[in-house]
Amino acid sequence: xxxxxxxxxxxxxxxxxxxxxxxxxxxxxxxxxxxxxxxxxxxxxxxxxxxxxxxxxxxxxxxxxxxxxxxxxxxxxxxxxxxxxxxxxxxxxxxxxxxxxxxxxxxxxxxxxxxxxxxxxxxxxxxxxxxxxxxxxxxxxxxxxxxxxxxxxxxxxxxxxxxxxxxxxxxxxxxxxxxxxxxxxxxxxxxxxxxxxxxxxxxxxxxxxxxxxxxxxxxxxxxxx
Amino acid sequence: xxxxxxxxxxxxxxxxxxxxxxxxxxxxxxxxxxxxxxxxxxxxxxxxxxxxxxxxxxxxxxxxxxxxxxxxxxxxxxxxxxxxxxxxxxxxxxxxxxxxxxxxxxxxxxxxxxxxxxxxxxxxxxxxxxxxxxxxxxxxxxxxxxxxxxxxxxxxxxxxxxxxxxxxxxxxxxxxxxxxxxxxxxxxxxxxxxxxxxxxxxxxxxxxxxxxxxxxxxxxxxxxx
DNA sequence: AGGGTTGTGTCAATCGATTGACAAGAATTT
DNA sequence: AAATTCTTGTCAATCGATTGACACAACCCT
Numbered sequence: 001x002x003x004x005x006x007x008x009x010x011x012x013x014x015x016x017x018x019x020x021x022x023x024x025x026x027x028x029x030x031x032x033x034x035x036x037x038x039x040x041x042x043x044x045x046x047x048x049x050x051x052x053x054x055x056x057x058x059x060x061x062x063x064x065x066x067x068x069x070x071x072x073x074x075x076x077x078x079x080x081x082x083x084x085x086x087x088x089x090x091x092x093x094x095x096x097x098x099x100x101x102x103x104x105x106x107x108x109x110x111x112x113x114x115x116x117x118x119x120x121x122x123x124x125x126x127x128x129x130x131x132x133x134x135x136x137x138x139x140x141x142x143x144x145x146x147x148x149x150x151x152x153x154x155x156x157x158x159x160x161x162x163x164x165x166x167x168x169x170x171x172x173x174x175x176x177x178x179x180x181x182x183x184x185x186x187x188x189x190x191x192x193x194x195x196x197x198x199x200x201x202x203x204x205x206x207x208x209x210x211x212x213x214x215x216x217x218x219x220x221x222x223x224x225x
Numbered sequence: 226x227x228x229x230x231x232x233x234x235x236x237x238x239x240x241x242x243x244x245x246x247x248x249x250x251x252x253x254x255x256x257x258x259x260x261x262x263x264x265x266x267x268x269x270x271x272x273x274x275x276x277x278x279x280x281x282x283x284x285x286x287x288x289x290x291x292x293x294x295x296x297x298x299x300x301x302x303x304x305x306x307x308x309x310x311x312x313x314x315x316x317x318x319x320x321x322x323x324x325x326x327x328x329x330x331x332x333x334x335x336x337x338x339x340x341x342x343x344x345x346x347x348x349x350x351x352x353x354x355x356x357x358x359x360x361x362x363x364x365x366x367x368x369x370x371x372x373x374x375x376x377x378x379x380x381x382x383x384x385x386x387x388x389x390x391x392x393x394x395x396x397x398x399x400x401x402x403x404x405x406x407x408x409x410x411x412x413x414x415x416x417x418x419x420x421x422x423x424x425x426x427x428x429x430x431x432x433x434x435x436x437x438x439x440x441x442x443x444x445x446x447x448x449x450x
Numbered sequence: 451a452g453g454g455t456t457g458t459g460t461c462a463a464t465c466g467a468t469t470g471a472c473a474a475g476a477a478t479t480t
Numbered sequence: 481a482a483a484t485t486c487t488t489g490t491c492a493a494t495c496g497a498t499t500g501a502c503a504c505a506a507c508c509c510t
Contacts, residue, residue, distance in 0.1 A: 006432070008425075011428050011429070012421075014428070015420070016421065078424045078425075078427055079428055080424055084427060092322075093322035096318065097321070097322035101319065103403070104419075104420065107420060107423075107424075109423055109427075147430065148423075171430045171433075172429065172430045174423060174426055179244075180241075180267075186433055188429040188430050192419065193240070194323075194417065195240070195328060196241065197399070197417055198329065198399060198415070199239070199240040199243070199303045199332075200233075200240065200303075200415055201373065201397045201415035202303055202305050202334075203303045205372065205373070205397045206303075
């Protein structure tokens, strides 16, 4: 079924394509060429064509790409054409903030449960979802067919909990804890290391400082890399 | 002062080095070789040496690297040997969660102010910090020598607010809004596109599914790339 | 103090990712 | 209907990042 390994660099760009295509759809635009899209997105037309061709020919010569069709195809590739069921592990500030962020649900990521080891928090409701004790987690994952666990607990217990999650058959872990998780290769881990991100910003601020004699031209490109 | 452009790939790995060096320090370990470190971090010794040499020779032949010294040097490189003053723009769930996350302060990122356009929220206190109306933002940035603005507002107003931040001389923007920000090149933007990250996870889960006939070997490497 | 060992800094080779170029197919114009 | 324009898919070239190899410096043991 799988032919060749697809690079994470390409995958990482797909959500951004999806975002711009969604904007175009909202504006009622039906077709777009790689050149037009690259102008808007501040990238090269060649990269867009190369990226899309990794998954097959979605465009048509002399016409370009159909916005709605391409949008749907990228959704399928990313696996967000179906619902994902998530649980939050760690009902602290961040965990609660994520549950309250309704945009995820709009994209098909549905929060089904919240777990915490603190008995004082258990029983409390966050956006209608009851916080449950950790002991119930394994059963809950199996009973509710949970795809993804969101780890918003301190690093001290993260590795242990990740092990537990692996044992009860979770498919992916969205990891906000500031550690690398050693899990079997068939479990996917996506790290969101917020403090790493802040440190990168700190570096980039400082390095701009140092080259302050250089010209300060406006570039206007806000994409991450 | 600047000699050659340093790649973001290298910068992106520095916080991870710092994390593992901190762990070694806590264990009381004084010296480490690139080989030992690469074994722990699941990378190559060559990459570690190459990365560190971008900034100068921190090691000694036949000895390796002094953990404490290297730790301090990387902190200096990242610019986290001094304090950074931040404001939160957008006092929603995520903004409040970030203010309450004490680990940032421990690393020298100090939250000085919170701003929101909703008058109902203004005046409220989050971890001792009063939420102020947006009108006061520009003055506050100048008066309090603010480095970094954290953007936790909806995408609809993000571009406009970023423009305002640029005008009053902010140095960096930590952007949680789901848009690319067009700002002058001397302002650094670090994007945290949470839904993009979730979509990547979704893809990787699905792609593992498809190649399920392949061997399920344990790899134990939790690093992001 | 000398010899063996360790391990860095660096250069070269490999590997992967991005960009450029163009042939050919489809649309549009005349 | 033919000519022209547009624009993809793809191949080749370039560019950048990672890995491997090794000379030589510093350490450690006897």
